[in-house]
Amino acid sequence: MRSRPLALPALLLPAFLLLAGCDDGAPPPAPEIRPVRVIAAERSAGGDVVTLTGTVQAETQVNLAFRIDGRMIERLVNVGDAVRAGQVIARLARENEENGLRAARAQVTAARGQLREAENNYWRQGQLLREGFTTRVRYDQAAQQLQTIRAAVDAAEAQVSIAETRLGYTELVSDVSGSVTQRGAEPGEVVQPGRMIVRIARTEGRDAVFDVPAQVKDQAPANPLIAVNVTGQPQIRAQGRVREVSPQADAVTGTFQVRVGLAEPPPEMRLGSTVTGQMQLGTTPGITIPASALTRAERQPAVWVVDPASETVSLRPVELVRHDPGHVVIGQGLQPGEIIVTAGVQTLRPGQKVRLLR
Incomplete structure (x- = not known):
């Protein structure tokens, strides 16, 4: 006698239909509302103030050498x-130079003795020539010898001068x-x-010397006025303007050395003092937002923009004109007054509802 298979699918079908009917009646889950911190985009009103640390150095330093x-x-x-x-x-040590001076003076003494003999010989040959007791050739030879010895005396005296100068050195x-x-x-x-x-x-003139990043150097206005004070002592202060900028960046730090000529620095601003300098950068047209608001969309910079009516977010590509460690300046893609997300940008998705935290 063969056994008959049980029709389990037919028996279970009503149960599945009953459960399905119960699910259709349940309310859908509420959409997740994520709290986000936001700000309103504002157009840049002016340049940022950058603070740098440096030292006071002499405007001119002189190396003294022998x-x-x-x-x-x-x-x-x-x-x-x-x-x-x-x-x-x-x-x-003076011994060699003193010996050289003595030798040079001895040469002068010997040359002057020879000069006296040559002068006497020249005078005698002249007398003999006038009386007819010598020839013109001998007279000319005496004159030539006198001229040669006079030149030797001049050379010996010059050597004395050189030896005296070396002794002074x-x-x-x-x-x-x-x-x-x-x-x-x-x-x-x-x-x-x-x-x-x-x-x-040198006593005259002092500089405040700073190592300035290339980005700050490029954003600095022409001939800026820089406020300088001794670090930790703001009452000891002076002002100055850029006097010299290194043409090449430091090979290790990538910074440029900038020398600021100080106008009438106080006596307390001594050489070697650590100083703080403040300079206002040039204005960059655009909208400044915190760097934390920046994300990416298809390898392009983007920000999350909040629709105030629906309280949902959308990802919008933007164009950067400046990127600093703390903030960025947007050239295109944002309008003043638009609300952007500044915290939690990595967990959002387009169309997500948010709760605004300001």
Whole structure:
């Protein structure tokens, strides 16, 4: 006797139909409303104020160096010392130059002795020629010898002058007044001509020196007025204008060195002081929004714009004209007064309802 298969699908069909009828009567789930922080877009009213940190340096620094080589036996100043024009800074050993001067003076003495003999011989040959006891050739030879020895005396005297000058060069004398900022050699070293012995910052003129990012340099207006104060002491302040901009960026930091000439800096703004400078950048036309509002749509910059009537969001491409760490400037794609999302932009989808947090 064969068993008959059970018709399970036929038995279960009414149950499925009953459940389906129950689901059709349930209300749909409420759409998710996401809270977002928003702002109203506003047109840029003016340039931002950028703050930089730098140091006070002399407008002009002078490297003092010996003009001759030799062993330095004495350096009379150190870093931080004030010096005046005409002050002796360092000395070289003098023995070689003193010996050279003595030898040059001895050459002058010998040459002058030869000159006296040549003058006497020339005078005697002239007398003999007038009396007919010598020839014109001998007289001319005496005259030529006198001229040669006179030239030798002049050369020997010039060597004395050179030796005296070299002896004077054994003392390094400052030709400017200022402060010593660096030393380049120590007593006992043999130094070559031109090697920096000390560096002096001249008293006249001070600069505030800043390392400025390329973006800030490009946005700076022409000939800006920069407010400078000692860091932590805002009452010690001065103003200045850009005097010099490095033509090349630093290979490591990518910044440009900018020197600001300070107008009448107070005495408390000393060389080496850390200072803070503030400069207003040029105005960039457009709408400034927080950088956190920026997202992307198909590899293009975009922002979420809120429709106030429906309280839904839409993704709108925009054109950037400037991108700073804290904010961006929109050139096209936004209108003043439009509401944009500034926080939570990565979790939104087009048409999503939102609750506005200002």
